[in-house]
Amino acid sequence: ADEYSTKKAERKKKEIKLMEEKKDIVFPGWDAVETERNEEAPVIIVTIKDSAENIIRRIEGPTGKGFHRVAWDLRTPASQAININSKSVFDSYSSSGFLVTPGTYTASLSKRIDGKVTELSESVTIKVKKLYDGELEGSSSKEVTAFWNEINRMQMSTSALNIVLDNAIRKVAGMKKAFAITNLKDDSINGEIFKLNQQLIDIREKLYGNGSKDQIGEKNNPTVMSRLSAASMGVQNSTYGPTPTHVKSLEIAKTEFVDIKTKLENIVNIQIPKVEKQLIDAGAPWMEGQEMPID
Numbered sequence: 001a002d003e004y005s006t007k008k009a010e011r012k013k014k015e016i017k018l019m020e021e022k023k024d025i026v027f028p029g030w031d032a033v034e035t036e037r038n039e040e041a042p043v044i045i046v047t048i049k050d051s052a053e054n055i056i057r058r059i060e061g062p063t064g065k066g067f068h069r070v071a072w073d074l075r076t077p078a079s080q081a082i083n084i085n086s087k088s089v090f091d092s093y094s095s096s097g098f099l100v101t102p103g104t105y106t107a108s109l110s111k112r113i114d115g116k117v118t119e120l121s122e123s124v125t126i127k128v129k130k131l132y133d134g135e136l137e138g139s140s141s142k143e144v145t146a147f148w149n150e151i152n153r154m155q156m157s158t159s160a161l162n163i164v165l166d167n168a169i170r171k172v173a174g175m176k177k178a179f180a181i182t183n184l185k186d187d188s189i190n191g192e193i194f195k196l197n198q199q200l201i202d203i204r205e206k207l208y209g210n211g212s213k214d215q216i217g218e219k220n221n222p223t224v225m226s227r228l229s230a231a232s233m234g235v236q237n238s239t240y241g242p243t244p245t246h247v248k249s250l251e252i253a254k255t256e257f258v259d260i261k262t263k264l265e266n267i268v269n270i271q272i273p274k275v276e277k278q279l280i281d282a283g284a285p286w287m288e289g290q291e292m293p294i295d
Helices: 007-020 030-037 141-180 188-208 211-216 224-235 244-281
Strands: 043-050 055-061 075-077 096-099 103-113 116-119 124-128
Touching (some): 007 030, 055 075, 096 141, 141 188, 141 224, 141 244, 188 211, 188 244
Antiparallel strands (some): 043 103, 075 096
């Protein structure tokens, strides 16, 4: 029955009313305006749980007064890693993963205002059933769910590795700039930075394939991401279960991923810090990711 709005929105409503009544509008003060600027907008949340009370999904709903319809697409949340440097931070409410298995679920309504979550309703029961049985006998619900979970874990791992890779590439680019303004006479460090960049480019190609081929639509050899995509897309909208091809694609992707992850960890944890220390010792300027300067 109530609308949940921000302090700024409430103030503007009062000011509009004062204007209509031709009354003075008093400035609320800089502290109040700053509080409004930093306020988190109220959120309405529909929480989906399974029969074991595990939270399956949180869905954001409208905060306005009145009746609203909010749909759950019968899917779990997406499993991609969160990139805190991205302008479009992963939205845990709207992003979807795989379908849930048939069974009993519950939904409840709550609000989050100023970081405090308050329950607004008792739980209601949802029965999720298969619409029909396929003509071909597929895997059991347990086997289908197990394969979906494997893909979820792999998607989390590959997306996390991709973020680490991007950050490493940016750091090496920063190291190039740092070297250019140091007084180092030994040019071998510049050569080490070049090698690091080439190794990172090679890892990116192993993940995604030849970028030049992609630009013109030329077919690439199978990569970790293409194999994972084949396994994921093949079962994403189906409850039949994985075929032997899907299983094999995921197995190969996991094996190749381990090798790539090992190489990237070596670069990030050993090689980059070694060259970075040489730059610091040479008086290079501070870079993001390093310890904050004492003075």
